[in-house]
Amino acid sequence: MKEITIEELLTIKKPIIIDIRSPIEFKDGAIPGAINVPLFSDDERQVIGTIYKHEGPAVAKWKAMEIVSPKIPVLLQTIKKYVSKETELIIHCWRGGMRSKAVVTFLEFAGIYSWRLLGGYKAYRHYILEQLPTMLPNKAIVLHGLTGVGKTEVLKYLKVKGYPILDLEEMAGHRGSIFGTIGLGEGHNQKTFDSLLFKGLVEIKGAEYFLVEAESKRIGKAVQSEELMAKRMHGININLHTPIEQRVKLLVSEYVLPYKEEPWYFEKISDGIEKVLRRVKDIEIKKMLEQTLADRNYPDMIRILLEHYYDPRYDHARQEYEGEFFEIFAEDPVDAAEKIAAKLDELLLQPNSILNNQF
Secondary structure, three states: OOEEOHHHHOOOOOOEEEEOOOHHHHHHOOOOOOEEOOOOOHHHHHHHHHHHHHHOHHHHHHHHHHHHHHHHHHHHHHHHOOOOOOOOEEEEOOOOOHHHHHHHHHHHHOOOOOEEEOOHHHHHHHHHHHHHHHHOOOEEEEEEEOOOOOHHHHHHHHHHOOOOEEOHHHHHOOOOOOOOOOOOOOOOOHHHHHHHHHHHHHHOOOOOEEEEEOOOOEEOOEEOOHHHHHHHHOOEEEEEEOOHHHHHHHHHHHHOOOOOOOOOHHHHHHHHHHHHHHHOOOHHHHHHHHHHHHHOOHHHHHHHHHHHHHHHHHHHHHOOOOOOEEEEEOOOHHHHHHHHHHHHHHHHHOOOOOOOOOO
16 A cells, blocks of 8 residues: 655645545645545444444444445545546545545555555644744735725735735635625634645745735634744835725725625625624714615725724734835725835845845
8 A cells, every 4th residue: 555644745746635534524624625535424424433432443343334335436436537647646534544544445446546645634734733833934024004905906916926925814714804704705714724824835935035914813713823923023014005995996896796696795794794883982983884784885884984993993903013114005906016016126126135134
């Protein structure tokens, strides 16, 4: 049986990773890009676990064999669809135990050769947690700006241009406003965030700096590490300014127009507004927000939120950062990305560049 370590796996270009754990295990945390082909359903796994606990391993193994045996042809056919001559097939379970051994054996009998990942997902999780603190580039370039200036869009434009980017909101599956997970699903847990951060850091390996959006320590369900927070708090800061009309337009186009007819949308926005109303002391502002919500007048609601809720909170958040600030004034995210790229190039060309020498 061919076996492969986590370190060896990470050297393979675009491996086909088959995660045979149950759906609930896969949802809790997975290697990015892995495909879930469960050997047992959630209920079947629970049954086997209960038997193991009360009747012992021998009875549990027999029950597992009874459950798996009828599934083997379909299981192999499913995995076979992903087989490629151009790359390697990797099979893993929770800790590289009986489930992955059995599936690799079934595949070998069928003439399909694969690798069993030693230690399974547990080893992968342990490995990335050890590596993450050591992988951050020397300097952070932190992108600041009021809600709606398009920081995420700017990062995406800069990534296309080849700049080293870490999009923490995308990794967390959450945005830092009442729009939360709109368009992003349920939000990612800590395990998924860590895995995506590891993947992102591998992609920018060798960079002297990285660009990142200013965020609070907690982003949705995920929490940033102390090492990442320290890099950001002592980094170089770029503060982005755009007209409020453009900010409202961007937020409407991104968070309202694509989703406003969905049955869940109004309820989700209502929940967000309810949380805001608990913190707003001005009675008139509360009434205005409640009225725009009742009318489903999302553009006016967004403008009120910007002017009377998010913008006043911004200066306090900015004071937490110790590094130098550069101000960028732009009409839209494309203009902002061009001006930020020019500023970064200017900093890099300086004889005593703060990006290259001042760490």
